[in-house]
Amino acid sequence: xxxxxxxxxxxxxxxxxxxxxxxxxxxxxxxxxxxxxxxxxxxxxxxxxxxxxxxxxxxxxxxxxxxxxxxxxxxxxxxxxxxxxxxxxxxxxxxxxxxxxxxxxxxxxxxxxxxx
Numbered sequence: 001x002x003x004x005x006x007x008x009x010x011x012x013x014x015x016x017x018x019x020x021x022x023x024x025x026x027x028x029x030x031x032x033x034x035x036x037x038x039x040x041x042x043x044x045x046x047x048x049x050x051x052x053x054x055x056x057x058x059x060x061x062x063x064x065x066x067x068x069x070x071x072x073x074x075x076x077x078x079x080x081x082x083x084x085x086x087x088x089x090x091x092x093x094x095x096x097x098x099x100x101x102x103x104x105x106x107x108x109x110x111x112x113x114x115x116x
Contacts, residue, residue, distance in 0.1 A: 003043060005093060006111040007104050014040035014095055021045055030055055036096055045091035055079040058097030063089035068110045075100055
């Protein structure tokens with residue numbers, strides 16, 4: 001399934017975001033890929049911590065709670081890093097590095113719209 005993700009101000013963060021909800025898709029994530037091909041990001045659920053081991057590029061990371069409220073934003077996370085565990089998060093949005101900028105902040109609620 002793919003979704004579109006919008007900020008509270010209706011700015012598009014990702015037009016075509018892949019959902020990773022199976023054990024295998026959550027485990028693989030974006031590892032071993034040279035770039036995000038054919039989509040703008042990855043929404044991993046359930047998830048409250050990520051790593052960027054075996055990744056080849058930086059990503060922007062948004063930790064969300066069950067109601068899509070932003071718990072934490074990490075911009076331009078480099079490969080071979082491990083994030084802290086965010087107990088209040090239930091999903092993670094991974095986007096191409098330098099995508100977020102100042103467009104979203106902790107406490108905002110994102111809109112996730114199904115597109116397929």
